[in-house]
Amino acid sequence: MSGHRSIRRRTQRLRVAPTLLIDAGSVPPALRVRRPAPHVRPAPGTRHPAPGGSACSGCTAEVPSTAPWPWPYSPGTRTRRRHQAAQCSNAPVRDLDIDLAAGGGIRRSRTLLALGHSRRGLALAIAERRALRVRIGWLAHPDADPSGLRAVELGGRLTGSAALRTLGIWVDREAGPLVACPPHTSRLPTLGPGESRVWRWDRFPDVGGVEWRVSALDALRDFALEASPTELIASVDSALHRGLVTPDEIPMLAATLHSRHRRVADRVDPRAESGAESHMRLMLQSRGLSVRSQVRLEGVGRVDLLVDDWLIIEVDSRAHHGSASDQDRDRQRDGNATLSGHATLRFMAMDVANRPDWCRAVVAARLRSSPPSRAVHRAGAIAGHAYRRS
Secondary structure, X not given: OHHHHHHHHHHHHHHHOHHHHOOHHHOOHHHOOOOOOOOOOOOOOOXXXXXXXXXXXXXXXXXXXXXXXXXXXXXOHHHHHHHHHHHOOOOOOOOHHHHHHHOOOEEXXXXXXXXXXXXXXXXXXXXXXXXXXXXXOEEEOOOOOHHHHHHHHOOOEEEHHHHHHHOOOOOOOOOOOEEXXXXXXXXXXXXXXXXXXXXXXXXXXXXXXXXXXXXXXXXXXXXXXXXXXXXHHHXXXXXXXXXXXXXXXXXXXXXXXXXXXXXXXXXXXXXXXXXHHHHHHHHHHOOOOOEEEEEXXXXXXXXXXXXXXXXXEEEEOHHHHOOHHHHHHHHHHHHHHHHOOOEEEEEEHHHHHHOHHHHHHHHHHHHHOOOHHHHHHHHHHHHHHHHHHO
């Protein structure tokens, strides 16, 4: 019985104070704890030596590869890196708001972790309402786009007309959120009223784009499922004008569309500056008229549309032509156009969208009259004849 008690006492002494029983000189050199060098800032421009130190983001100071770990434990690589980052006081602190804004307000948690955020920091941001957990593995800014938030909640990415609107591309009518999901996804939330899904892989992946939205080409491709040919051409014109797609990509897009949209590559015009202007151009071209967009005339400037080389058509909006100074400038341009032998018709964008038949009838009535150059010659002859008679 006494022998068992002595063994127990020796075991307890080993557990409580192992350093009192083990002499430092008896520890093998490979197991000895090496004390790290002090964390000092080296000369500017120098980097961490390899392999003696490892780099921490944004800091030029040397972080030792060894740490005062209690013997005989050997930490793993992740633990060592976390300890080195904690030792480095010069490492910059990532701003979550900036990183979320760089991704359009919604980003994956793994992307934020790769940028340098910690799980504890992300959890603290959610608790403080500085970020929202939209879905498992997704974080968003409280002011993020509602349609993008809803697309992530539904387990996919935003596409169609809603995605085009977030890109700043002209859309005639916007339906409910259209969500693109990979074909292998399952157990997704139930769709709400006006919401829909498409099950497909990306045909034109957007490398480096936002994670919650498809590329502009894929959004146009899905928008073609619900849009008419003229509506699709107006959106493609807007995307070309904004530089979100290139003219070389339009034939590839047309090859993936339904047969009724296959002529989109022949009818687009990247010079169109608004969707209403595109609709007016397509309306006149369907009547066999020669229409050119954004033509620069001497003494007048750049005009929206030039029909048969003499009729100027301007498609205005209240945002850019509603003030008194804008209207005075427009009258001056119309007068200069008359002096140069051109006629001018002005339409509001809402009239082109809501009353296309009326706009077409006005243009047809003006085209039935003679060009202004002939009328000016006749007026000059009449005025000269009257002067001679007097």
